[in-house]
Amino acid sequence: MTDRRRATPIHRTVLASALAACLAAGCGVIPSGSGPAGDTITVMTFAPQDTAATNMPGMVGMAKAYERWTNARGGINGRRLRVITCNEKNTPSGAADCARKAVAENAVAVVGSYSQHGRAFMAPLESEGIPFIGGYGVTSEEFQSPLSFPVNGGQPVLLAGAGHQLGRVCEQVSLVRPDTLAGDSMPVLLDAGLKADPAGKAGGAEDIRAAEDTADFVPQARQALDGAAGKDPSGKERGCVTAVLGQRTETFFDAFRRAGDPRRSPQIASVLGSVSQALIDRTGGRDSPFEGALVTGWYPVSTDPLWEPMRRVASEHAFGDHAVDPDDSGTQTAWIAYTVLSEVLKRQEPGEEVTARKIARTLKQAEPVHTGGLTPDLSWRREDMRAIAAYPRMVNGQVTFQVVRSGRLVAQPGEEARDMTGALEQAPSPA
CATH class of the missing domain: 3.40.50.2300 (Response regulator)
Structure with a gap:
């Protein structure tokens, strides 16, 4: 335990000598004291x-x-x-x-x-x-x-990035998010990504709210399934469901799986922080219900x-x-x-x-x-600083695109890291 007693002049001299010798030897031990080095x-x-x-x-x-x-x-x-x-x-x-x-x-x-x-x-x-x-x-x-x-770029770039990722493969998108102040901005941010890409297929996302601490997501699961019909098994007119619920994301997708119809196969998605490798491992790895999920993150794959x-x-x-x-x-x-x-x-x-x-x-x-x-x-x-009215302190708008394959989060093929600043600059300020 560090000695926090007041150092005498002799004590400080001894400590300074010990520090100099220790640093020269590379031992990495730092004595306490009142001098600048301590x-x-x-x-x-x-x-x-x-x-x-x-x-x-x-x-x-x-x-x-x-x-x-x-x-x-x-x-x-x-x-x-x-x-x-x-x-x-x-x-x-x-x-x-x-x-x-x-x-x-x-x-x-x-x-x-x-x-x-x-x-x-x-x-x-x-x-x-x-x-x-x-x-x-x-x-x-x-x-x-x-x-x-x-x-x-925090939640803003994750949601905008998720919109970009989903817009390439989805005709309809349902967003399940917490009914909180932080959650209220999510639909606007997701829509910014959906609308920014000229190649995108989807319009605005359906906004589905859930109490942050609820354990019953059956109503939200049914609403999400209705909003993302998944018409075509080939994916040409596929619906998508993304949930950004933190640690409750697992609970939601469990309810979503149980409420599902085998004839409909919506693409599921989320963002890192709501889905993680630990969650995938815990829910079955290769057999996890998250297999095939699209995931947006900030950083390189783990x-x-x-x-x-x-x-x-x-x-x-x-x-x-x-x-x-x-x-x-x-x-x-x-x-x-x-x-x-x-x-x-x-x-x-x-x-x-x-x-x-x-x-x-x-x-x-x-x-x-x-x-x-x-x-x-x-x-x-x-x-x-970026020219984003609602987020003037943002200096890093980069996102990475990942997918769950064989129970592992890996880089999504054909998708490089992308700066979502442009999409956020065009988005309306969240209310």
């Missing part, structure tokens, strides 16, 4: 856990694994990384409590976090100048606040060698935490967010004071940050 950089990661709706324990688990890995390598510019975590509980009060905890703990950033309650957590962070780096992208505030630095550094860190530093699934989009987003934080901190001088406002200023002014090819190079300078 400072601790405190950040927070929050996400909902153990709730009745969407849970993202992999984000918190990855954050702690990154902390251990970083400190084992000598920290960042000689400073120990301290990651505090918080259960956001999927409630506005929980999100606000986590933000206030970040303030109370003197966190210099909130990194790789998830919440559907942007208004609740952004206000406390903004009041103290604390940057929000790499959120999951499910709230408008993440793409509007001047202190938010998103690493992906089997891409670009993910190997993250997999190695998870293997060596997650200490058996099964929530840290390298195939999970929450785990992946946290990894990328912490990569950004680390790269930005490395650009500061070793003895320079680290503050929340200084990190935010660096992010707004610095040259692009590299993420090892997992995203386009990221930059939040004014000239890098």
